[in-house]
Amino acid sequence: MSRPTHLTRKGAERAEQILEATLRCLARDGYADTSLQRVAEEAGVPKRAISYYFVSRDGLLIEAADHLIARLVGQIMQAVEALDDADSIIDIGLSASWDGLTRDRALLVAWLGLQTEAITNASLAPAAAAASDQLRRMIDALIDAHRARGGRLMFPQQTVQITTLAWIQGLALEWASTGSTPALEDAIDAFRAWLKAAAHPSSRL
Numbered sequence: 001m002s003r004p005t006h007l008t009r010k011g012a013e014r015a016e017q018i019l020e021a022t023l024r025c026l027a028r029d030g031y032a033d034t035s036l037q038r039v040a041e042e043a044g045v046p047k048r049a050i051s052y053y054f055v056s057r058d059g060l061l062i063e064a065a066d067h068l069i070a071r072l073v074g075q076i077m078q079a080v081e082a083l084d085d086a087d088s089i090i091d092i093g094l095s096a097s098w099d100g101l102t103r104d105r106a107l108l109v110a111w112l113g114l115q116t117e118a119i120t121n122a123s124l125a126p127a128a129a130a131a132s133d134q135l136r137r138m139i140d141a142l143i144d145a146h147r148a149r150g151g152r153l154m155f156p157q158q159t160v161q162i163t164t165l166a167w168i169q170g171l172a173l174e175w176a177s178t179g180s181t182p183a184l185e186d187a188i189d190a191f192r193a194w195l196k197a198a199a200h201p202s203s204r205l
Contacts (some may be wrong), residue, residue: 015053018043022064027106030101031117031124065131068107073138086146086199093142093162094192108176115169124197130149132165139164141180146199154201167191 007015023044036057038046054060079096081091099110111131118128138191139161143153153160171191174184 001093011053014049015047018045018050018053018060019064019067022060023068023110025106026061026064026110026113031061031113031121034061034095058126060122061114062127062130065111065127066134068111069131069134072097073134075100076138077141084149086151089142089146090195090199093187094195097168098171098188101168102175105176108172112176113170119171135165135168136161152201154182154198159197164195165197167194 018039022034023037025042028036034083039060040050043050054063054125076096077091078095081104083089085091101111113129114124114131118124125146140157143157143160147153155163171188174187178184184185
């Protein structure tokens with residue numbers, strides 16, 4: 001984290017306000033045009049306040065991405081915490097992840113924009129990595145819990161992790177581009193079926 005480690009409640013609220021303003025700017029203006037000045041104007045705070053809480057533009061972007069994905073991960077984990085069988089966790093977890101991603105199109109665009117911009121802009125790579133790493137850790141935690149209950153996987157864990165993350169990103173990009181369509185719904189169902197097959201080695205794809 002780039003912000004000061006000891007904040008008053010008012011300070012924490014101000015930092016949260018700045019992060020939310022940053023996400024709105026990213027979704028509306030893109031990464032190249034999201035300056036500290038624009039964020040300050042969006043948040044209704046002096047520009048120097050952003051430098052105090054987040055040190056630099058790169059630090060702010062990293063925390064904004066982390067903030068966005070942490071919220072999504074929290075929603076998913078809360079939705080599945082009381083479940084103990086793989087199929088239910090996949091059904092409920094996938095629904096929670098999709099609801100979280102599509103609830104606010106602007107924020108989804110901010111996340112997808114980060115992933116694509118980071119390919120050619122090295123300064124954004126830490127922010128993109130921070131967001132992806134949170135999702136990877138969540139997927140690994142769900143797989144570890146499945147194994148702790150005696151479950152197995154059809155594929156190596158890293159294969160399941162990478163495939164799941166890539167499929168979610170691809171489906172999200174399709175939804176952001178075209179909206180909900182019958183073909184997209186079929187693709188989501190196919191992804192759900194693949195996850196269930198991966199969690200049950202005796203089944204066949």
